[in-house]
Amino acid sequence: MINTNSRQSFLGPKSAAEFGGQQIGIIGLCGGGSHIAQQLAHIGFKHFLFCDFDHVEDTNLSRMIGSRPQDAEQEEKKTVVIRRMVIDINPSASVQLMESKWQDQAEQLRSCSVIFGCVDSLSARDELERFCRRFLIPYIDLGMDVHSSNQGFSISGQVVMSLPDQVCMRCLGILRDEELAKEHARYGAAGGRPQVVWPNGLLASAAVGQYMSLILPWSQDQVPSLLLEYDGNRQCIRESSKLSYLSEFECRHFPKGQGLGDPFYVTTA
Amino acid sequence: MNIELRISQSLYQSIHADLSRKHSFTAERVGFIACASGSLSDGGLLLLAESYLPVADDNYVDDPSVGATMNSTAIRVALQTAYNQPISMFHVHRHEHRGLPRFSGIDLRESQRFVPDFFKVQPHRGHGVIVLSHDSAAGLCWTPGVKDPITINKVVVVGRPTITIRRAHDQY
Numbered sequence: 001m002i003n004t005n006s007r008q009s010f011l012g013p014k015s016a017a018e019f020g021g022q023q024i025g026i027i028g029l030c031g032g033g034s035h036i037a038q039q040l041a042h043i044g045f046k047h048f049l050f051c052d053f054d055h056v057e058d059t060n061l062s063r064m065i066g067s068r069p070q071d072a073e074q075e076e077k078k079t080v081v082i083r084r085m086v087i088d089i090n091p092s093a094s095v096q097l098m099e100s101k102w103q104d105q106a107e108q109l110r111s112c113s114v115i116f117g118c119v120d121s122l123s124a125r126d127e128l129e130r131f132c133r134r135f136l137i138p139y140i141d142l143g144m145d146v147h148s149s150n151q152g153f154s155i156s157g158q159v160v161m162s163l164p165d166q167v168c169m170r171c172l173g174i175l176r177d178e179e180l181a182k183e184h185a186r187y188g189a190a191g192g193r194p195q196v197v198w199p200n201g202l203l204a205s206a207a208v209g210q211y212m213s214l215i216l217p218w219s220q221d222q223v224p225s226l227l228l229e230y231d232g233n234r235q236c237i238r239e240s241s242k243l244s245y246l247s248e249f250e251c252r253h254f255p256k257g258q259g260l261g262d263p264f265y266v267t268t269a
Numbered sequence: 270m271n272i273e274l275r276i277s278q279s280l281y282q283s284i285h286a287d288l289s290r291k292h293s294f295t296a297e298r299v300g301f302i303a304c305a306s307g308s309l310s311d312g313g314l315l316l317l318a319e320s321y322l323p324v325a326d327d328n329y330v331d332d333p334s335v336g337a338t339m340n341s342t343a344i345r346v347a348l349q350t351a352y353n354q355p356i357s358m359f360h361v362h363r364h365e366h367r368g369l370p371r372f373s374g375i376d377l378r379e380s381q382r383f384v385p386d387f388f389k390v391q392p393h394r395g396h397g398v399i400v401l402s403h404d405s406a407a408g409l410c411w412t413p414g415v416k417d418p419i420t421i422n423k424v425v426v427v428g429r430p431t432i433t434i435r436r437a438h439d440q441y
Contacts, residue, residue: 163277165277214429
């Protein structure tokens with residue numbers, strides 16, 4: 001029988017149940033998040049929770065999938081634009097919107113099966129990873145940057161998969177206290193950082209692939225990598241060499257079985 | 270009430286490893302899973318497995334009529350653990366098959382005998398029982414002040430791979 005899943009049937013007989021049962025959280029819906037939402041909607045995922053407090057601006061149109069010039073003119077919310085795109089692709093999808101900072105409605109995010117972090121700042125990554133570790137939610141983080149060099153510019157990026165009892169973004173050197181402190185010191189004066197659509201697309205595709213291999217591994221020897229690195233000048237994504245040094249490393253930032261749940265939780269009848 | 274249990278892949282594997290160990294006279298092993306808790310936005314309960322407390326070899330009773338029987342020391346150790354920390358405690362054992370397991374009549378009868386004791390040491394937490402199979406799991410959770418247990422809707426093993434086990438039917 002030909003159906004929408006016939007070309008992805010190698011994902012297995014459980015795939016339809018997974019697409020219907022997973023709650024996808026995406027924080028940040030511009031360069032990275034818009035690609036991820038689009039791909040997951042095409043795959044067939046049905047339940048989304050989108051979080052972004054911002055509206056579309058002209059500067060977003062060069063990289064935000066699904067955005068239109070009139071969205072910028074009308075200052076349409078990014079959440080509304082991405083919901084429109086997802087519903088166009090998959091009319092049966094249910095989409096919850098959080099048009100504020102995610103911390104303001106964090107309880108809603110606890111139901112997520114996965115959270116994709118597509119945020120600009122290190123502090124936002126840090127907070128999201130802490131939240132996900134506390135509630136045992138797989139966290140997949142995308143980041144890209146453009147640096148000036150002697151020969152022009154270099155584009156780089158990474159996809160991190162942060163899972164319980166595994167190395168974290170601090171272990172991997174993605175988050176460092178001195179960099180967080182610098183970021184805090186220049187709060188409000190960072191300006192717009194360079195972002196372009198094709199690295200966002202590559203990194204988002206890699207992140208979606210990581211997630212698919214996490215929940216529906218299509219090969220018995222498949223172990224999704226905890227850190228993929230992107231060299232945007234050579235158009236190359238590969239597993240980070242750092243992981244070979246960290247294979248026996250135990251994360252001390254999130255010790256096993258500690259710091260889980262609500263510290264003052266009380267069950268009422 | 271929607272109840273979801275999440276457990277890391279490494280803790281899940283260590284529980285299976287312990288339950289697979291042979292004992293000198295019991296047919297199976299049992300243990301306890303200590304869980305932190307959190308609320309879900311729908312009013313549900315999120316259970317987050319923190320650690321595993323195996324029952325020591327000496328704390329089984331030689332009773333060939335059942336797979337495994339704990340003695341009072343095993344229960345006391347688990348109660349002491351729950352007394353010292355703000356945790357939910359879940360008894361765990363395994364049925365030796367694949368697919369979604371179900372609690373037997375003996376499982377349910379015995380659970381109703383010892384689970385209420387955990388409310389004496391942690392009265393504001395849910396407590397209950399988990400049964401594993403070789404590739405699946407099911408659970409029941411008693412909540413404070415409610416006589417009958419609630420079936421755990423979803424068990425998620427978080428890691429590489431991440432496995433979601435959904436309730437196929439009411440267990441109770």
